[in-house]
Amino acid sequence: MSKITAAAEDYLKEIYTLCTHYEKASTSEIAARLGIQSASVTNMIQKLSQTEPPLVNYQKNLGVTLTEAGRKAALNIFRRHRLLEVYLYEKLNYAWDEVHEEAEKLEHVASPKMINQIAAVLGNPTHSPHGHPIPSPDLMMPIMQEMPLTDLSPSVDATIQRVRDRDANLLRYLAQHNLNLGTDITVQKKLTDGAMHILVKGEIHKPVRLTASMAQQIFVNKSPEGSELPGR
Amino acid sequence: MSKITAAAEDYLKEIYTLCTHYEKASTSEIAARLGIQSASVTNMIQKLSQTEPPLVNYQKNLGVTLTEAGRKAALNIFRRHRLLEVYLYEKLNYAWDEVHEEAEKLEHVASPKMINQIAAVLGNPTHSPHGHPIPSPDLMMPIMQEMPLTDLSPSVDATIQRVRDRDANLLRYLAQHNLNLGTDITVQKKLTDGAMHILVKGEIHKPVRLTASMAQQIFVNKSPEGSELPGR
DNA sequence: GCCTAATTTTAGGTTAACCTAAATATTTAC
DNA sequence: GTAAATATTTAGGTTAACCTAAAATTAGGC
Numbered sequence: 016m017s018k019i020t021a022a023a024e025d026y027l028k029e030i031y032t033l034c035t036h037y038e039k040a041s042t043s044e045i046a047a048r049l050g051i052q053s054a055s056v057t058n059m060i061q062k063l064s065q066t067e068p069p070l071v072n073y074q075k076n077l078g079v080t081l082t083e084a085g086r087k088a089a090l091n092i093f094r095r096h097r098l099l100e101v102y103l104y105e106k107l108n109y110a111w112d113e114v115h116e117e118a119e120k121l122e123h124v125a126s127p128k129m130i131n132q133i134a135a136v137l138g139n140p141t142h143s144p145h146g147h148p149i150p151s152p153d154l155m156m157p158i159m160q161e162m163p164l165t166d167l168s169p170s171v172d173a174t175i176q177r178v179r180d181r182d183a184n185l186l187r188y189l190a191q192h193n194l195n196l197g198t199d200i201t202v203q204k205k206l207t208d209g210a211m212h213i214l215v216k217g218e219i220h221k222p223v224r225l226t227a228s229m230a231q232q233i234f235v236n237k238s239p240e241g242s243e244l245p246g247r
Numbered sequence: 248m249s250k251i252t253a254a255a256e257d258y259l260k261e262i263y264t265l266c267t268h269y270e271k272a273s274t275s276e277i278a279a280r281l282g283i284q285s286a287s288v289t290n291m292i293q294k295l296s297q298t299e300p301p302l303v304n305y306q307k308n309l310g311v312t313l314t315e316a317g318r319k320a321a322l323n324i325f326r327r328h329r330l331l332e333v334y335l336y337e338k339l340n341y342a343w344d345e346v347h348e349e350a351e352k353l354e355h356v357a358s359p360k361m362i363n364q365i366a367a368v369l370g371n372p373t374h375s376p377h378g379h380p381i382p383s384p385d386l387m388m389p390i391m392q393e394m395p396l397t398d399l400s401p402s403v404d405a406t407i408q409r410v411r412d413r414d415a416n417l418l419r420y421l422a423q424h425n426l427n428l429g430t431d432i433t434v435q436k437k438l439t440d441g442a443m444h445i446l447v448k449g450e451i452h453k454p455v456r457l458t459a460s461m462a463q464q465i466f467v468n469k470s471p472e473g474s475e476l477p478g479r
Numbered sequence: 480g481c482c483t484a485a486t487t488t489t490a491g492g493t494t495a496a497c498c499t500a501a502a503t504a505t506t507t508a509c
Numbered sequence: 510g511t512a513a514a515t516a517t518t519t520a521g522g523t524t525a526a527c528c529t530a531a532a533a534t535t536a537g538g539c
Contacts, residue, residue, distance in 0.1 A: 020525075042486075042488085051526090054490095054527090054530095055528070075488075076535070106368070107364040108364055116358075120357075123356075124353060126349055128345070252496085254497090275515085284497080285518085286500095289519085290518090290519095307517080308504060308516080
């Protein structure tokens with residue numbers, strides 16, 4: 016149980032996210048997402064598979080998955096990261112497009128005590144400012160009830176539940192057009208290339224245009240049943 | 248003006264403090280205070296003297312001083328460190344013996360924006376929880392009016408103004424005996440080895456014993472003139 | 480099924496920040 | 510003033526985390 020370095024923590028996070036999507040995380044995908052060369056990834060993965068206990072399952076050319084220890088470590092980092100995001104947003108007046116970058120650095124140095132205090136002061140929030148679930152202190156991940164905005168049919172009422180946090184420009188654009196977490200919306204029109212026009216409920220403004228790649232980063236909840244705002 | 252690494256920041260802080268005491272900082276003193284080997288210090292100093300602009304003045308075997316750029320950088324780090332300490336103390340319920348260690352890590356990653364927000368939320372404090380002065384945004388260091396407790400004559404009323412922050416055990420001991428910043432005290436008796444007995448004003452408890460090395464880390468203000476509490 | 484393309488790994492190199500051991504300066508002590 | 514003690518620097522080594530280039534493996538196209 017030696018100390019996990021900041022770099023290793025970044026790998027674990029990416030492997031976690033990739034594995035929720037694809038079963039196994041490939042060397043080149045990890046490299047692309049971390050913005051480094053695949054050779055470096057192979058290298059780190061080999062190290063992570065030789066720690067005691069191992070953090071990843073690795074066999075040459077076959078992709079990586081997390082071990083239970085690796086999964087726990089990853090959940091812990093997500094908890095830290097997302098609590099820090101909420102804290103910056105709620106207590107230090109950060110905008111939601113600014114919190115990710117700062118949390119990315121703080122998560123590697125904040126002590127368990129600091130994370131506990133932050134969670135306590137915030138009242139144990141369950142979701143980040145972008146709607147990502149925050150693992151509980153015993154590392155259980157809250158279940159999200161959501162669908163991709165791209166799957167929402169026109170004229171159906173829905174609420175914005177989650178937005179990916181990597182693209183600060185997107186987050187700024189959404190905030191500018193009043194598309195925030197909890198905002199009720201409808202798809203007015205879908206274009207053939209995947210772009211769409213969105214109507215914000217209760218506003219008479221002209222519709223907000225979203226490109227396909229923007230829409231892909233937004234997740235919603237159909238209104239009738241699930242109209243509660245997540246705790247942020 | 249390339250980026251100053253975390254390790255370099257630690258060197259600059261130590262060189263700053265040593266230079267306020269001794270004119271020049273010696274390799275071995277820096278090494279002792281950072282808990283590393285002198286050879287490593289020589290190495291880093293040579294690098295710090297070759298940056299553009301140089302951060303330290305260095306000539307073989309003659310000790311180091313900070314350049315103006317180095318001094319500015321050091322003051323900036325002290326500002327960050329001490330603001331973070333106040334923040335942890337005031338907003339996250341840290342005890343004063345816990346803040347130093349946490350701030351030591353956070354200071355290297357907190358962005359200028361974060362430091363600004365923290366300063367604003369706290370109302371621009373001028374002193375750390377241990378009474379150390381916090382450089383202003385334009386890096387002016389508040390002037391301290393204080394004397395070493397070891398210089399205080401028995402029976403003279405004084406107020407605790409500053410305590411060095413490196414020794415968490417000392418800080419805990421002081422807090423346990425109600426010796427906090429702003430506490431009014433008197434020296435009851437000085438022993439020959441430099442130890443002393445302290446009376447806390449307004450308390451009927453038996454005197455608090457301080458060893459010489461403890462007393463050396465405490466700084467006070469004689470009461471008549473300067474009885475204001477520092478802003479913390 | 481074979482060949483090309485893409486992916487992954489190996490091999491060797493770089494930088495930052497430490498280390499130890501040995502060499503060189505400097506200071507102190509008598 | 511010289512020898513012994515102390516301080517500083519040099520030289521060479523280690524580890525973490527990246528890199529590039531080349532070799533090996535796997536996958537896709539027809």
